Amino acid sequence: MRKKAYLFIILTAFYTAVMINYPSPLIKSLGYQQGLNLYAHMVSTRSRYDFISSPGLRKLDNLEGTVRAVTPEQGRNFASILDKHLAQGSSCIIECSELDTWHSSPAGLQYLRKMRPRTYRVVIFDGGHHLPSLGLSPDIIIIPRLAGYAVHSYTLDGVKIATIEKMARECGIPSVIVTVPRMALVKNETAMENITVRILDSCPRQEVAADFNPVANSRMSKYNGFIFAYIDRNYAKNPALFNKRVGELGTKGVKKIYLAFDFKYSSKQQASNYCQQLEGNWELPVECVNQPVKVMNVFWGGR
Secondary structure, X not given: XXXXXHHHHHHHHHHHXXXXXXXXXXXXXXXXXXXXXXXXXXXXXXXXXXXXXXXXXXXXXXXXXXXXXXXXXXXXXXXXXXHHHHHOOEEEEEEOHHHHHHOOOHHHHHHHXXXXXXXXXXXXXXXXXXXXXXXXXXXXXXXXXXXXXXXXXXXXXXXXXXXXXXXXXXXXXXXXXXXXXXXXXXXXXXXXXXXXXXXXXXXXXXXXXXXXXXXXXXXXXXXXXXXXXXXXXXXXXXXXHHHHHHHHHOOOOOOEEEEEEOOOOXXXXXXXHHHHHHHHHHOOOEEEOEEOOOHHHHHOOXX
């Protein structure tokens, strides 16, 4: 009997993992979307969330209204998507990986300024690829937590939540930062919007300075004397390009550089060497903040 119970738990966990990640079109055709919507509604309206940083939300000039999530399925014409939501009066826009990354581009940076007076920006921080977000002052950062990590479905770049908390404190990050169970936060409009509405309702509002001058370059940002950057495939293979872009960002007054790596393209030793080389180039402390983990190996106890 006990073996059957264990088998049931394992199968349920496996099915949940398949639902939460990105299944094949065949699985989607077998009632996937209906099941996901039901799962998302049930879990997102009941799951616990915990604040790890709660400086309060700035007050919006306009009356707060609709919360909208931008899912990966909506495509990559981000300017058009954001224009549509702003035109419809959305006062809170939830962003996943690609849209959040786009904001470190020149066009995306321009949209940060355009969005700021009219809407809250929420980022789903599910791995090191979101590290530059810390320098771009999203209003809310939601971390899907699993075994103490912020982890992605398939990208090997998990970050310990304790590390994010430490950076937020050390760097004076003004964002509200919240953790939710990883299995509760699927990249589904229902789940993301329900959880965000509950968080918004729990946050006090406050007057903040109007100045908002985000500083970014491709996959990197600078805030309050700190640089936050993600070493993807391009930067891993071309450190000279990374150094060039850091130089464009500017290191005057910088106290420290934080790096996260996509460990599909870098080993832990290569990441350590990269940090050491960068320290020599810029004469600044450099810290790698993430590890080669994703949902499944953290879920099964791997590191």
